[in-house]
Amino acid sequence: MRKDIQDIMAFIAVARERSFTRAAARMGTSQSALSHTIRGLESRLGVRLLTRTTRSVAPTEAGERLLQTVAPRLDEIEAEMDALGELREKPAGSLRITTAEHAANTIIWPALERFLPQYPDISVEVAVNYGLVDIVAERFDIGIRLGEQVARDMIAVPIGPEVRMAVVGSPAYFAKRKKPKTIEDLPDHNCINLRLPTHGGLMQWDFEKDGREVKVRVEGQVTATSGTQVMDAALRGLGLGWVPEDMVLGHIADGTLVRVLDKWCQPFPGYHLYYPNRRQGAPALTALVEALRYRAPTGRASR
Structure with a gap:
């Protein structure tokens, strides 16, 4: 029975990652050993669990059923085991965070610089992704996105102030x-587009003026996959970029970028972290949430 559970956990890792390579890296084993484990499980069950091609791995109908019925129960067991950490003197364990690049650079890394030395038994993995990730299915403990993008069935906690975007171009472009x-x-x-990895679509530019909200699909010769790339392309005169204001204030100040459409770029709810209800109370998670929680400067009311 114990071997079956271990082998099922190996199957779940491959099915969720859709890759033997990534699953093996996460589990700290080799691809060949993982493949041997899955074949042994399939042999004992008498059904094929994964469809393998040279380019992809996907669950079969039987595999999908196993993934949908057994994986949530194993997740619950894992959550309960983590909850036992409350008996420890200090929080411990591993936490996985999915976040956008801008939030990682401006909020997560500075917070972890202060947080991790205080909790040497906690380890954190940060995955930068612009797509909207199903944190339960992808086994993340925390997701971080702008407030308006957080799913309603999650516990959400603000971790930053309001965000404002800026449309910028270089003096050479405007010449x-x-x-x-x-x-x-x-x-x-x-205009410099930003491609979203989840569905391969392009991010719309959001504007607001006098209570009027407008989403604009822009066109241009350059498409980037991160905000930093958008800013760099704008600095090189390749077009207009739409990026978080704090990324480009220095360039605006020194004249290497020029801001336009300022009145159309109004502040909106900032970054929130979110996590499922079942994870509430886990000591390591609680400690990190408190470290990231946004507290408005004295004299200003938080929104």
Whole structure:
């Protein structure tokens, strides 16, 4: 029975990762050993659990059934085991976080710099991803996204102030084109897109003025996969970029980037961390949530 459980956990890792390589890396074993384990489990059960090709791995109908019925129960057991950490003198364990690049750079890394030395028995994995991740299915403990993107069935905690975006271009770019005065002028400009990995789509630019909200799909010659790439492309004169304001304030101040459409870029709810109800009370998670929780500066009310 114990071997079956261990082998099922190996199957779940491969099925969730859709990759023997990534699953083996996560479990600290070799691909060949993992493949041997899955074949042994399939042999004992008498059914095929995974469909393997040269490019992909996916659960069969039987594998999907096993994944949907057994995996949640094993997750519950793991959560209960983690909860036993309350009996320890200090919180301990591993935590996995999925976050966007901007939040990682401005909030997560600075917080971990202070947090981890205080909790030497806690380890943290940070995965940067712009897509909306199912943190339960992907086995993340914490997701971090802008407040308006957090699922309603999750516990959400604000971890940063309001965010404001900026539309910027280089002086060299504007030497060849007129500055846009309204969002209706954007189709006449080379705009730098950001591709979202979840569905392969392009991020819309969100604007607001006088209570009017507008989502704009822009076009241009360059498509990037991170905010840093968008900013770098704008600095090189390749087009207009739409990025978090704090990323480019220094460049605006020294004149290497010029801001436009300022009145259309209004503040909106900032980053929140979120996690499922069943994880509430886990000591390591609670400690990290408290370390990340946003506290408005004295004299200002938090929103």
